Structure formats: structure tokens, C-alpha cells
Amino acid sequence: MLRLYNTLTRREEPFAPLRDNTVRMYACGPTVYARAHIGNFRTFVCVDVLRRTLKYLCGHAMHEAVNYTDVEDKTIAGALKAGQSLREFTDPWIAAFREDSAQLGIEAPEETPRATDLDNLTAMGELVLALEKNGHTYRRDGSVYFRIASLPDYGKLARLDHAGMKDGARVDVDEYGKDDPRDFVLWKASKPGEPSWDAGAGPGRPGWHLECSAMALRLFGGPLDIHAGGIDLIFPHHENEIAQSEGATKQPFARVWVHVEHLFVENEKMSKSLGNDFRVADIIARGHRASALRYLLLSSHYRKQLNFTWAGMDQAEESLRRIVDCLARLEDVSGGTGGRGINGRGGGPSSPPGPPEPPPSGVGGPSTARGATIGASIDTAQRMFREALECDLNTAAALAAVFDLVRDVNAAIDAKQIDRDEADAVRAAMSGFDQVLGVVSLRRAEDARPPVPVDEIERLIEERKTARQQRDFAAADRIRHELADRGILLEDNAGGTRWKRK
RNA sequence: GGCGCCGUCGCCAAGUGGUAAGGCAGAGGUCUGCAAAACCUCCAUCCCCGGUUCAAAUCCGGGCGGCGCCUCCA
Structure with missing residues (x-):
């Protein structure tokens, strides 16, 4: 059974969906005012692995939403500066995000709601009214604020001790004035020239936490099974999402909170001023492949800071190559594609969706160079792979299981101790691994478009x-x-x- | 100031009480027209000091070093 670290409880917990084997998962998506950088994509790749693990390894149905935040200060400012409407300004960034996501092999979620879609704005208006009705709000100069003091639970996710806050740790002082500095705006009175909607709470625009609560509740109704995002979102974004949602519905918002640690670049935090906020396109331009980037992102645990380096990209490239080369050798054994490109046809996932089947029994056969049978090696690899991922998505350990199999298989091929059936069985197992890792299929898609016809x-x-x-x-x-x-x-x-x- | 994380081979990185996975790089060997690929062999006692224990990289205490959050940020 999958065990996930839950930020809410600060513990690893066994995971099962609440209702009918379907996982309801919401991940905070990009703010679409610029091209997302590789740090953003670390989060989305990790969320993708979580999704694939739930779907292919655990056999759950998925109902996942990743939103586009297309209305907040930066998108509004960008649109104004460009002399465009909000939609005109944000459309290309959404397209770019989709393109980069595809390059990184991220499976499309079932839902990709956009904050400014009418349904969502309506849901936001209703949410504000519900909060108002429950006594969690106050109005000031046309804006609606959430009153933190009205919710005793407030702070349970971030666990911040506000009594001990440093003087230098600023508390936002909003120009409209708030009863408590920690109160936050739900619905903001628009300034002249800013987009404005009237969704029931008066003319204005959503505050930057409201959309996620509204969209998640609209799409999933009840408690979410999983809410995910980057670690920096714990406070205030997710804390405030909880306040809004639970204040309105009076029931738990999300059961498990999953947070992905930050990516660093050459030991420094990414920032525009340092010029190290690389995009996927920058990686490609340096002659690297998106598949290698995905591999690199999977090579360490999602709750540890990952230091991106160009040397690391080189290593990832070579590591991935070892797996792909082994698969090519297996195809030679399987026949049919021998002498062709490594990316050959005839590969294709041979396992159907759903939990990987147990290894074909009776594949015994002759021993490998190491004395174990191929069947036994497959068996071991599948067991180790599953155990690793079930342990809070330990992708690094899962990769080690794959490499153990690669070594056994290569030895067997050298010793001519592997037959076609066994080779097919290995390929099926590898394809099962890759349903979760998504890295080999990505490499093959890249290879299908080689630089020479x-x-x-x-x-x-x-x-x-x-x-x-x-x-x-x-x-x-x-x-x-x-x-x-x-x-x-x-x-x-x-x-x-x-x-x-x- | 408060809360929290991390420090494992040249590099990347698992392992949280039972005697150090895996990958990259490197050395030697086998195979080979060459080149690759591949295989075999070799390559760490886990930042330091103390403690607990039959047993600690793993637990506790103290150092040293790096980092995060508390403010927009994946």
C-alpha cells in the first residue's frame, strides 16, 4: 500500500481514496504570466509521478485537476503593459506550459480549470457568500476579507507561531487596511483599468487564494484525497485555501497535503536576477534532452532539495542511456526489430493500464551469469520497484531496482542465456516501470524525430x-x-x- | 527572533538500530577491423565530539557547516 508524507500531520500515512477507488487530486498550477522554469516543472513532474503511481501501480482511477491562475497582480500588470486583454496575454503562456509539459512527458490531468472561466468565477462568488453567511468575513472599501480570528483551526497546516515572529519578518500591510494583519482578501475591489467581474460579492476580482478553493470544491465536491504543490505554497496559499474551504463548507478540505521541495541551480536559489531560472527550452538549447531532465528530476526524492547542475544533466543523460541501450539489446533478442534503430517500432507498452501483472510464471529458464534466472530477476525488480514507490515515492530507489534488472539482463544476453520469451517478459516489466517513470517512452518519442531522416x-x-x-x-x-x-x-x-x- | 530541514565514495543518490543500494566518472581485464555497447574485477564505514545499546550512518546530547519558511514565489 502506498504511503505518503502528509504535511498536515507531518507523518507518513497509508493512502487510499475516500470514495469508489477514484483519487480526487488537486495541484496548484502555474501563474501564467511568463514561461514556467525548471523549478516549476520539478513540482509538476513529481506530481505526475504521484499521479502515475496512483493510476498504474496502485490501480486507482484518477480525477486530477491542475489549474491555470490567469488573474492576479502579475497577469493583470502584464496584460496592461502589453495593451492586451487578460485572455490575450495569458493564452500564449498556457500554450507554452502545455508544450513544455508534453516535452517532459507529463500526462494531461482530467481537468485544467482556468480561474477566469465563468463557472469558476461563479463558484468563487458563491464561496465568498457562503463565508459571509458563516461569519468569516468583513467588508472594507468594496473588498471582502477573511477574518482569521473567526477560524480557531487557522494555521494548522503551516504551524506558524505568530507570537514569535521576527520583527524583520514582515506582515503584509494592505493598502485597504485590515482588522488583523494576517487577514487576507477574498474578493478585491478593482482599481480603474483592472478587469472586474460581479460574481455575487460585488464588482471586483478574486484574491489570489480564492480560485483554488472554489475550483477544487466545484470539481470535486467533498474532501479532496490529495492536494499538492510546491513547498513554498504551504504558507500562505494552502493555509488560506483551507481557511476558505473549511470556513464555507464546514468539512475538511483535503485529507493529504503533498509538497515538493525546491530546485536549486548550481547551489543557488533560482531567481531572475541571477539569470539561472532556466526554462525547458534553455535545456534543449544546451544540447540536452527533455527526457534527461525528467530523469534528473526523478533521481532524487521529492522532499529533498535538488541541486540542478549541468554536470548532473550529463550524468542523467548517460544513466538514461544505459536503460535505453539495454532495451535495444532486448529487442534484438526478441527479434523483429534487430538492426533497426534503438527507437524501433514494435516496442510499445505491452502491459495494459492497471497494476502491473505479476511476472509471467514459469519463465524460469536457464541461469543468468549471476546464477539467478531472468524470471527471478524480473520478480525481484518488480518487488523492489513497487516497494520503493510505495514508500513515499522513493523514485531514486525505484531506479536502482531498474538498474539491477538491467545488469542481470545484460549479463544474460552476453552469456546467450536468455530466450525470446524471457526477453519479452523483461520488456513487459520495463514497460510497466516506465508507465510510472515515463522516461523511456519520452526518450523514444524524441528518437522518433532524429536529426537525420x-x-x-x-x-x-x-x-x-x-x-x-x-x-x-x-x-x-x-x-x-x-x-x-x-x-x-x-x-x-x-x-x-x-x-x-x- | 520563532519554526523546520540537511551534511553518506571524485560527482549524483538510496538506506532511519543489525553490520553501507544504484547511477555517472575512474583503474585493470574480456570481447572487438575500428569505435561503441556489454560483462567481470577494483574503488566509502557514513561532518566532528560524547552518550545509549550486544549492535548506530541510522537513537540522544553538544559542536561545526549548508539551507528553507515566517513576504510574491513551484
Whole structure:
């Protein structure tokens, strides 16, 4: 059973959805005023792994929402500056986010609500009115505020001791004035030139916590199973979401809170002023692949700070290559794709969605070089893989299980101690692993678009084959070097020559 | 000032009481037209000091070092 660390209780807890095997999960999405950076994507990749674990490893149905925050100070300022409407300004950033998400192999959530959608604004208005009715609000100069003192539970997520706050730790003093500095605005009176809606609470616009509560409650109704986001959102964003939601509905908002630690870049916090707030496009421009970035993001635990470095990208690239190369060797054993590209056809996930099936029984067969059978190696790897992920998504340990299998399989292939059925069984297991990790399939999608057309690669391989048969090694090497310069590597094996992207 | 986290091989990174996973890099060997890929072998006693225990990287205390939140931020 999956165990997740719950920020609310500060403990690891067994997880099961509350109702009908469907996980209701909400993750705070991007504010769409600029292109999301790799730190943002660390969170979204980790949330994606959580989603895939719940779906493929645990066999739950998913109902997940990741929102787009398209109305708050930065989007409004950006739109004003660009002389565009809010929608005109935010549309391209949403498109960019979707593009980068796809590049990183993030599965599309079932719901991607947008704060300014009419349904959502309506829900926000209703939420404010409900809070008003329950005595949690007060109005001042056209704005509606949440009164923290009205909710004894306030602060249970962040556990901040306000009595001991440092003088220097500023408490926001809003220009409208509040009864308590910690009170926050629910519905903000718009200034001239700012977008304004009247959703029931008077003309204005939502405060920056309201949307998430409103959208989550609208989409999921009752208590969410999981609410996720970056660690910086614990306070005040998530704390205030709880206040709004529970103040209005008088029932628990979310059962489990999952927070992803921050990404650092070369030992420094990311910031625009340092110029280290890299985007996915920057990684690609440096000659790296999105699949390697995803791998890097999975190589450490989501609750630990991860230090992004270019050396780390290189290492991730090589590590991932080891897995992919092993799969290519297996395809040779399986037959049908031998001599083709590593990205060959015929790969495809062979496990159906749902919890991975137990390893094929009776796959016993001959021993590997290490004395274990392939069937036993698969069995062990699947067990270790599952145990690792069930332990609060220990992706680093899960990867180790994959590499253990890779080593056993490579040894068996060298010793010619693996038959077609066993190779197929390994490939099925690997494809089950990748349903959760999502990194091999991503690499293959990249390889399907090599820098040199596949037809040309295959023609050159044929040419080189002829040259080699005539022992014209100079010509053969020339072809390989030329392809290498264009980003394609050739490898000669017993079964022929195969190519892969650099 | 309050709350909290972290310090494991050159690099990345698991392991939270039972005697140090995995990856990258490196050294030697096998295979090989070459080049790769692959395999085999080698490569750490866990920041320091004290304590608890039959047993500690893992628990407790004290240092040293790094970081986060308390303010917009994934």
C-alpha cells in the first residue's frame, strides 16, 4: 500500500481514496504570466509521478485537476503593459506550459480549470457568500476579507507561531487596511483599468487564494484525497485555501497535503536576477534532452532539495542511456526489430493500464551469469520497484531496482542465456516501470524525430555495410563519423548495425 | 527572533538500530577491423565530539557547516 508524507500531520500515512477507488487530486498550477522554469516543472513532474503511481501501480482511477491562475497582480500588470486583454496575454503562456509539459512527458490531468472561466468565477462568488453567511468575513472599501480570528483551526497546516515572529519578518500591510494583519482578501475591489467581474460579492476580482478553493470544491465536491504543490505554497496559499474551504463548507478540505521541495541551480536559489531560472527550452538549447531532465528530476526524492547542475544533466543523460541501450539489446533478442534503430517500432507498452501483472510464471529458464534466472530477476525488480514507490515515492530507489534488472539482463544476453520469451517478459516489466517513470517512452518519442531522416540513416547503414564487407574500413568509418557529426551514433553488433541519437 | 530541514565514495543518490543500494566518472581485464555497447574485477564505514545499546550512518546530547519558511514565489 502506498504511503505518503502528509504535511498536515507531518507523518507518513497509508493512502487510499475516500470514495469508489477514484483519487480526487488537486495541484496548484502555474501563474501564467511568463514561461514556467525548471523549478516549476520539478513540482509538476513529481506530481505526475504521484499521479502515475496512483493510476498504474496502485490501480486507482484518477480525477486530477491542475489549474491555470490567469488573474492576479502579475497577469493583470502584464496584460496592461502589453495593451492586451487578460485572455490575450495569458493564452500564449498556457500554450507554452502545455508544450513544455508534453516535452517532459507529463500526462494531461482530467481537468485544467482556468480561474477566469465563468463557472469558476461563479463558484468563487458563491464561496465568498457562503463565508459571509458563516461569519468569516468583513467588508472594507468594496473588498471582502477573511477574518482569521473567526477560524480557531487557522494555521494548522503551516504551524506558524505568530507570537514569535521576527520583527524583520514582515506582515503584509494592505493598502485597504485590515482588522488583523494576517487577514487576507477574498474578493478585491478593482482599481480603474483592472478587469472586474460581479460574481455575487460585488464588482471586483478574486484574491489570489480564492480560485483554488472554489475550483477544487466545484470539481470535486467533498474532501479532496490529495492536494499538492510546491513547498513554498504551504504558507500562505494552502493555509488560506483551507481557511476558505473549511470556513464555507464546514468539512475538511483535503485529507493529504503533498509538497515538493525546491530546485536549486548550481547551489543557488533560482531567481531572475541571477539569470539561472532556466526554462525547458534553455535545456534543449544546451544540447540536452527533455527526457534527461525528467530523469534528473526523478533521481532524487521529492522532499529533498535538488541541486540542478549541468554536470548532473550529463550524468542523467548517460544513466538514461544505459536503460535505453539495454532495451535495444532486448529487442534484438526478441527479434523483429534487430538492426533497426534503438527507437524501433514494435516496442510499445505491452502491459495494459492497471497494476502491473505479476511476472509471467514459469519463465524460469536457464541461469543468468549471476546464477539467478531472468524470471527471478524480473520478480525481484518488480518487488523492489513497487516497494520503493510505495514508500513515499522513493523514485531514486525505484531506479536502482531498474538498474539491477538491467545488469542481470545484460549479463544474460552476453552469456546467450536468455530466450525470446524471457526477453519479452523483461520488456513487459520495463514497460510497466516506465508507465510510472515515463522516461523511456519520452526518450523514444524524441528518437522518433532524429536529426537525420530515418530513411537516410538506413541508406547510409546499408552503404557502410557494403563497404565493410569489402573491407573498405576507411569508407565505413567515414560514414560513421559523418553521421556522428550530425548527431547519430552507429553501433555494430552480431545482429547488425543499429543507430541511436547522440 | 520563532519554526523546520540537511551534511553518506571524485560527482549524483538510496538506506532511519543489525553490520553501507544504484547511477555517472575512474583503474585493470574480456570481447572487438575500428569505435561503441556489454560483462567481470577494483574503488566509502557514513561532518566532528560524547552518550545509549550486544549492535548506530541510522537513537540522544553538544559542536561545526549548508539551507528553507515566517513576504510574491513551484
